[in-house]
Amino acid sequence: MDPGTAGGGGDTYAAAMAVVIALDAGTTGVRAFAVDQDGAPAGYRYQELTQHFPRPGWVEHDADEIWDAVVAVTRQLLAELDQPVAAFGITDQRETVVAWDRRTGRPLHRAIVWQDRRTAGRCDQLAEEGALPLVRAATGLVLDAYFSATKFEWLLTEGGVQKGPDLALGTVDAWLLWKLTGGAVHATEASNASRTMLFDIRALAWSEELCDRFDVPVGALPEVRPSSGRFGVTDPGIGLPGGIPVSGVAGDQQAALFGQACFEPGMTKNTYGTGSFVLMNVGPVCPEPVEGLLTTVAWQLGEVATYAYEGAIFSTGSAIQWLRDGLGILGDAAETGPLAASVDSTDGVFVVPAFTGLGSPWWDPYARGTVVGITRGTGRAHLVRAVVEAMAFQTRDVVAAMVAASGHEVTALRADGGASVMDLLLQLQADQLQVPVARPRVQETTALGAAYLAGLAEGVWSSLEEIATQWAVDVEVSPAASAAAADAHHSRWLDAVDRSRRWERPDR
Numbered sequence: 444m445d446p447g448t449a450g451g452g453g454d455t456y457a458a459a460m461a462v463v464i465a466l467d468a469g470t471t472g473v474r475a476f477a478v479d480q481d482g483a484p485a486g487y488r489y490q491e492l493t494q495h496f497p498r499p500g501w502v503e504h505d506a507d508e509i510w511d512a513v514v515a516v517t518r519q520l521l522a523e524l525d526q527p528v529a530a531f532g533i534t535d536q537r538e539t540v541v542a543w544d545r546r547t548g549r550p551l552h553r554a555i556v557w558q559d560r561r562t563a564g565r566c567d568q569l570a571e572e573g574a575l576p577l578v579r580a581a582t583g584l585v586l587d588a589y590f591s592a593t594k595f596e597w598l599l600t601e602g603g604v605q606k607g608p609d610l611a612l613g614t615v616d617a618w619l620l621w622k623l624t625g626g627a628v629h630a631t632e633a634s635n636a637s638r639t640m641l642f643d644i645r646a647l648a649w650s651e652e653l654c655d656r657f658d659v660p661v662g663a664l665p666e667v668r669p670s671s672g673r674f675g676v677t678d679p680g681i682g683l684p685g686g687i688p689v690s691g692v693a694g695d696q697q698a699a700l701f702g703q704a705c706f707e708p709g710m711t712k713n714t715y716g717t718g719s720f721v722l723m724n725v726g727p728v729c730p731e732p733v734e735g736l737l738t739t740v741a742w743q744l745g746e747v748a749t750y751a752y753e754g755a756i757f758s759t760g761s762a763i764q765w766l767r768d769g770l771g772i773l774g775d776a777a778e779t780g781p782l783a784a785s786v787d788s789t790d791g792v793f794v795v796p797a798f799t800g801l802g803s804p805w806w807d808p809y810a811r812g813t814v815v816g817i818t819r820g821t822g823r824a825h826l827v828r829a830v831v832e833a834m835a836f837q838t839r840d841v842v843a844a845m846v847a848a849s850g851h852e853v854t855a856l857r858a859d860g861g862a863s864v865m866d867l868l869l870q871l872q873a874d875q876l877q878v879p880v881a882r883p884r885v886q887e888t889t890a891l892g893a894a895y896l897a898g899l900a901e902g903v904w905s906s907l908e909e910i911a912t913q914w915a916v917d918v919e920v921s922p923a924a925s926a927a928a929a930d931a932h933h934s935r936w937l938d939a940v941d942r943s944r945r946w947e948r949p950d951r
Contacts, residue, residue: 460479460480460526460527461479461480461526461527461528461529461903462477462478462479462480462485462524462526462527462528462529463477463478463528463529463530463531463532463691463894463895463897463898463901463903464476464477464478464517464520464521464528464530464531464532464894465477465478465531465532465533465534465889465890465891465892465893465894465897466513466517466531466532466533466534466619466893467534467535467695467887467889467890467893468509468512468513468533468534468535468536468615468616468619469535469536469695469889470492470536470539470556470557470558470717471491471492471494472489472490472491472492472512473489473490473492473509473512473513473516474487474488474489474516474887474890475487475488475489475513475516475517475519475520476887476890476891476894477520477524477526477894478890478891478894478895478898479526480898480903480904481913482885482891482895482910482913482914483885484885484887485524485526486520486523486524487520487887487890488515488516488517488519488520489516490512490515490516492504492505492508492509492512493505493508495553498561500559500560500561500563501559501560501561502555502556502558502559503553503554503555503556503559504539504553504554504556505550505553505554506541506543506550506553506554506615506618507549507550509554509615509618509619510618510619510622513619513622514681514682514683517683518682518683521683521684528684528687529688529897529898529901529902529903530687530688530689530690530691530897530898530900530901530903531623531677531687531688531689531690531897532689532690532691532692532693532893532894532895532896532897532898533616533619533620533689533691533692533693533893534616534692534693534694534695534698534889534890534892534893535614535615535616535619535635535694535695536556536557536615536695537557537614537615537635537638537694537695537696538557538589538590538591538594538614538638538639539554539555539556539557539591539614539615540554540555540591540594540595540598540612540613540614541554541612541613541614541615541617541618542595542598542602542604542610542611542612543611543618543621544609544610544611545609545610545611545626545629546609547609548622548626551598551603551604551605551610552598552602552603552604554615554618555594555597555598557589558589559588559594560588561588561597562588562593562594562596562597563587563588565588565593565596565597566586566587566588566593569586569593569656570586574586574656577652577653577656578640578653579732580732581642581643581644581645581650581652581653582637582639582640582641582642582643582644582650582653583637583644583729583732583737583738583739584638584640584737584738584739585737585806586640589755590638590639590640591614591638591639591640591641592639592640592641592653592657592659593640593657595612595639595641595657595659596657596658596659598612599658599659600658606660606663608662610660610663611629611663611665612659612660612663612664612665613629613631613664613665614631614635614638614639614694616631616632616635616692616694617629617630617631617635617665620665620674620675620689620692622681623675623677623678623681623683623689624674624675624676624677624678624689625677625678625680625681626678627675627678628674628675628689629665629666630665630666630667630668630674630675631665631666631667631668631692632667632668632669632670632692632693632742632743633647633667633669633670633740633742633743633748634670634692634693634694634697634698634739634740634741634742634743635692635693635694636649636665636667636740637739637740638694638739640653640657641653641654641657641659641664642667644729644738644739644740644748644750645729647667647740647743647748648667649661649664649667669743669744669745669746670691670692670693670697670742670743670744670896671690671691671742671744671896671897671899671900672690672691672900673688673689673690673900673901674689674690674692675688675689676688676689677689688897688900688901689897690896690897690898690900690901691893691894691895691896691897691898691899691900692893692896693742693892693893693896695889696714696720696722696753696889697722697739697740697741697742697751697892698888698889698890698891698892698893698896699712699714699720699722699859699888699889699892700712700722700724700741700742700751700892701741701742701892701895701896702885702887702888702889702890702891702892702893702894702895703857703859703883703888703892703914704907704910704911704913704914705722705724705857706724706907706910706911707724708724708725708726708849708851709723709724709725709849709851709852709853709854710723710724710855710857711723711724711842711845711853711855711856711857712856712857712858712859712888713838713856713857713858713859713860713872714858714859714860714888714889715759715760715834715858715859715860715861715862715863715868716759716760716860716861716862717759717760717761718755718756718757718758718759718760718761718802719755719756719759719834719837719838719860720753720754720755720756721753721754721756721803721838721841721842721845722739722741722751722752722753722754723751723752723842723845723849723851723853724741724749724750724751725750725751725752725849725851726749726750727747727748727749727750728750729748729750730750730752730848730849733752733844733848734804735754735803735804735805735806735844736752736753736754736803736804736841736844736845736848737752737753737754737755737803738750738751738752738753739751739752739753742896744899752845752848752849753803754802754803754804754841754842754844754845755802755803756802756803756834756837756838756841757796757797757798757799757800757801757802758796758797758798758799759796759834759837759860759862760776760860760861760862761796761798762794762796762798762830762833762834763776763779763830763862764776765796765798766779766826766827766830770826772823772826772827773827776861779827779830779831779862779865780831780864780865780866780867780868782823782824782827782828783824783827783828783830783831783865783867784828784867785824786822786824786825786828788825788828789816789825789826789828789829789832790816790818790820790821790825791816791818791935792814792815792816792817792821792825792826792828792829793813793814793815793816793829793832793833793935793936793938793939794812794813794814794826794829794830794832794833794939795810795812795813795814795815795833795939795940795942795943796812796830796833797810797811797812797813797943798811798812801940801943801944803840803841803844804840804841804843804844805840805940805944807944809944809946810940810943810944810946811943811946812943813939813942813943814826814829815938815939815942816939831862831865831867831868831871832871832936833936834862834868834871834872835868835871835872835874835875836875836933836936838856838872838875838876839872839875839876839933842856842876853876853878854878855878855879855880855881856872856873856876856878856879856880856881857880857881857882857883858872858880858881858882859882859883859886859888860886863882863886864882864886866918866920869882869918869920870920870923873920873921873922873923874922874923874924874928874929875929875932875933876922877922877926877929878922879919879920879921879922880919880920881916881917881918881919881920882916882917882918882919883914883915883916883917884915884916884917885915886917895910
């Protein structure tokens with residue numbers, strides 16, 4: 444593509460057949476994904492990222508490698524496109540943190556990934572000191588190493604990062620925005636900021652009290668802006684065409700909620716990935732914290748934030764990996780659906796995949812993986828089906844907590860993520876929720892959401908209503924089991940969960 448067609452500066456891009464490119468910086472790789480004005484994919488490129496594990500429980504990325512991958516996949520995609528580019532959108536792996544020098548543009552430490560557990564002990568200490576009520580009230584989160592604040596704190600106390608006027612701290616979106624604009628813009632937006640454990644989600648501003656508590660300098664943090672709006676334009680010296688607006692940013696799960704067009708309160712999506720992330724739109728009024736759920740900013744348009752309840756399920760795709768790599772009963776993950784569907788039931792087998800504890804709504808880090816109900820007749824298909832059923836059961840548990848907390852009934856669930864390709868899973872989920880479950884035609888909902896946010900700012904799409912009309916169903920399934928049968932099956936699942944939670948804490 445001729446760089447001259449990429450746009451330049453301050454025009455509104457509503458030209459015929461313009462595309463928006465989402466830069467999706469995930470945990471395992473980076474994707475550049477082009478979306479046309481009809482909301483249809485127009486091309487993509489992908490590159491894996493190196494995972495660094497310097498110690499048990501530590502997970503790091505090279506921030507320069509993330510940036511180099513963004514440039515590489517974007518250049519490859521641009522070479523294939525013959526349409527003008529209206530804007531870039533950014534979506535990212537949320538809680539992962541980067542520290543860099545504004546003067547040199549160089550990272551000061553490897554990025555600490557959201558999965559990293561090095562600050563778990565610090566979180567326990569903060570809880571003992573009574574910090575949890577403040578964190579819950581201001582941020583809607585829980586005290587956990589999953590979030591960014593203790594990662595920033597560690598960089599400044601143990602990681603050799605020095606405070607000073609040239610220090611920049613941010614999540615991956617802020618790093619990419621800074622690089623794309625040639626260092627002109629140090630900013631983030633409300634959905635990513637809301638995952639740092641430093642952001643007051645009601646005031647929509649950094650909490651000075653929390654920044655003081657974690658000894659994080661507010662001046663090093665990025666400016667927080669709305670999720671849709673022009674953040675800046677690409678600098679011509681970065682190896683990409685200059686002058687392309689960067690106009691939409693959101694964390695990956697919130698971007699997926701937007702990409703699923705869940706614009707009304709009560710609309711709910713689940714992403715079945717390595718884990719599962721259930722998000723429910725709860726509207727423009729921030730709800731009070733609820734036990735077992737996170738409260739987060741879904742997105743901010745103009746001055747108005749939309750909030751969401753989030754339930755994090757730790758093991759979905761990772762349980763399939765366990766079947767393949769740990770037990771050797773799958774040769775390939777693609778065998779999961781056909782093998783699970785080859786039997787009519789699990790014959791009473793239940794698998795609780797609490798390999799790293801249980802997430803929402805239990806938040807029990809000491810639960811352990813449990814298999815119950817095995818007999819001499821149990822075969823590998825029964826175990827595989829039990830793992831697929833566990834995905835549906837865990838989602839039901841989270842949705843039930845959301846319904847109870849929000850007062851919004853879930854009338855349908857929109858599903859995406861790798862495991863959602865299994866029609867059996869969709870059927871089991873519909874049975875457990877007793878509502879229809881739909882898989883959209885465009886499965887890349889995270890990238891789609893970032894593209895929509897950027898294109899909305901640049902006039903590619905005029906409104907949420909127009910975007911909603913582009914959401915299209917690939918498969919929709921309705922409940923086939925009765926509510927009574929589903930409840931009876933779920934009751935036995937809860938018995939299995941109770942057994943997994945009887946594990947003794949290691950410090951007792």
